[in-house]
Amino acid sequence: MIKELITKETICFKDRVDNWEEAIRIGAEPLVNSGSINPGYIDDIIANVNKHGPYIVIAPGFALSHAKSDHVNSIGMSYLRLDEPVIFLDREDRSATVIITLAANDNTSHLQAMKELSKILMNEAYYAQFLNCKTKEEVLEIIGKVFGGGE
DSSP states (O other), rough: HHHSOOOOGGEEESSSSSSHHHHHHHHHHHHHHHTTTTTHHHHHHHHHHHOOOOEEEEETTEHHHHHHHBBSOOOOEEEEEEEEEEEETTEEEEEEEEEEEEEEESOOOOOHHHHHHHHHSSSSHHHHHHOOOOHHHHHHHHHHHHSSSOO
């Protein structure tokens, strides 16, 4: 499933951002463009982080941007890689260079994508590569290595 969700169209790179909210907006933009989400989904993610803290930073250097929201039209996933880490809510221990935005329109459709993503995150070599990709092709190559095939 992750191979169908993370594509050249849903991968983006940026040198730096001014703050974590900008990172969330830029990272989710491919999902707005594809119609997977409405812009309100981005606002819901930001509101949740402001309310609950930087819970979306789930591993060193990695954030999983998501929220329960009525603004999701279909399952989607995007990848944003920053050269400079972004710090969430002024917590130095909660910074990320890679932000995956996950949109799910029900309680189960995203579970396979999450399972597949965890396979990358739990493999030290793949995780390090995933955090340091410089091109869209490198992102797709790692996904291809883990799940067969590739571009």
